[in-house]
Amino acid sequence: MDPLANVCSNFEQVGQAFVSHYYNTFDANRSHLGQLYKVTITTASLHLLPSELAKCSTHYLFSFWPSQKDEVSMLNFEHSAERPGQYKGVSAILSKIQSLPFQQVKHHVITIDCQPTPGGGVIVMVCGNLLVDAEQIPQKFSQVFQLLPSGNGSFYILNDIFRLNIG
Amino acid sequence: MSADDVAKAFIPHYYNLFDTNRAGLVSLFRNESTLTFEGDGPKTGPAAIMEKFNALPPVQHQPQTIETQPSTTPNAILVFCTGQILIEAGKPLKYSEVFQLVASAPGQYYLHNVIFRFNYA
Numbered sequence: 001m002d003p004l005a006n007v008c009s010n011f012e013q014v015g016q017a018f019v020s021h022y023y024n025t026f027d028a029n030r031s032h033l034g035q036l037y038k039v040t041i042t043t044a045s046l047h048l049l050p051s052e053l054a055k056c057s058t059h060y061l062f063s064f065w066p067s068q069k070d071e072v073s074m075l076n077f078e079h080s081a082e083r084p085g086q087y088k089g090v091s092a093i094l095s096k097i098q099s100l101p102f103q104q105v106k107h108h109v110i111t112i113d114c115q116p117t118p119g120g121g122v123i124v125m126v127c128g129n130l131l132v133d134a135e136q137i138p139q140k141f142s143q144v145f146q147l148l149p150s151g152n153g154s155f156y157i158l159n160d161i162f163r164l165n166i167g
Numbered sequence: 168m169s170a171d172d173v174a175k176a177f178i179p180h181y182y183n184l185f186d187t188n189r190a191g192l193v194s195l196f197r198n199e200s201t202l203t204f205e206g207d208g209p210k211t212g213p214a215a216i217m218e219k220f221n222a223l224p225p226v227q228h229q230p231q232t233i234e235t236q237p238s239t240t241p242n243a244i245l246v247f248c249t250g251q252i253l254i255e256a257g258k259p260l261k262y263s264e265v266f267q268l269v270a271s272a273p274g275q276y277y278l279h280n281v282i283f284r285f286n287y288a
Contacts, residue, residue: 074236076247113203113282117267119239125265125282140286142263144247148239159236161247165261165286 007116014155015114015124018147023107026097030105034094076161093160102132107141122147122155127165140165168274170235174246177268177276182228185220193217195278197271202281216281227253242270243279249286261286 008014025032075093079085087093109128117123124145129138146159168176184191193213196202201209202216204223210216230250238245246266251259267280 076234076236079234080232111206111284113206113208113284115201115203115209115280115282117239117280118199118243118269121239123245123265123267123280123282125263125284127263127284127286142247142249142284142286144245144265146238146245158239159245161234161236161245163232163234163247163249163263165249165263 007118008120008122008149009116011116011122012114014122014147016112018122018145018155019109019112019124019126022145023109027104027106030097030100031094033097034090073157074159076163078163079161105130105132108138117146120149121158170237170244171233173244173268173276174233174235174266178230178233178246178248178266181266181278182230186225186227189220190217192220195276197277197279200278200281202283204281204283205285224255226255229253229259238267238269240269244268244276252285 022033073088073090073093075087075096077085077087077096085096087096107128107130109126111125111127113125115123122145124147126141126143126145128141130141131138141162141164143163144159144161145157147155148158150156181192181195184195196213196216198212200213200216201211202219203209204219207219210219228250229252230248232247232249234247236245237243244267246268248264248266250262252262253259262283262285264284265280265282266278268276269279270276
């Protein structure tokens with residue numbers, strides 16, 4: 001495959017819109033992370049300004065994890081050899097996210113970096129802070145996503161790696 | 168070799184070159200490689216990437232975590248690394264870095280994607 005073929009030319013917009021959508025959903029009700037929205041995001045609609053996209057975010061679809069490829073998506077959550085944290089497939093991933101030991105969380109994104117990947121995908125690295133429940137001191141985190149096109153104009157998460165930056 | 172084994176060999180090799188023989192990094196990049204360094208980029212291709220690297224001061228990387236996931240094709244690996252970096256023998260700064268390794272031939276990997284960010288306190 002020609003590595004320059006099928007590059008997502010809107011990778012910056014896709015990544016920015018996705019990050020906003022993912023953390024808003026996570027913070028509002030993380031059990032909704034696996035759900036689909038009603039309207040499919042199309043390449044044409046991505047020509048909106050990021051501020052416009054943010055306002056319209058509820059009208060766009062990110063099928064976060066593909067229904068036909070239940071076994072494909074992967075999450076690493078604070079994974080190490082000593083304390084493994086690897087989850088594969090929608091059910092396992094959602095189960096982990098829902099079982100996290102807090103009620104409320106607020107993610108504050110500080111940086112978003114996007115790059116295109118072969119096959120029309122987008123890699124996104126996010127750095128930021130998060131506050132859970134009544135805690136006063138935010139915890140720094142980094143998170144990596146690889147998004148892939150679903151083939152109908154929407155994107156799904158193939159790879160998700162989350163890590164707190166402690167110390 | 169598993170993806171973890173590949174990454175745990177490749178990443179220290181990458182940082183060793185970066186820290187002691189930066190010019191040697193050029194062989195790890197191809198025309199389609201992209202680098203984003205502290206928000207500057209993406210820069211594409213060995214020339215643009217090496218130009219960015221050569222403008223940086225001497226550094227020493229101390230990776231602390233290296234984890235992998237399979238990427239989109241069997242010959243691609245997504246790697247996420249965190250650690251500390253010393254700049255010109257100053258105070259260590261924490262960083263996060265993402266790599267996508269792609270095999271151009273069995274056992275021979277190049278870097279298709281690199282994203283670097285400091286994690287400021």
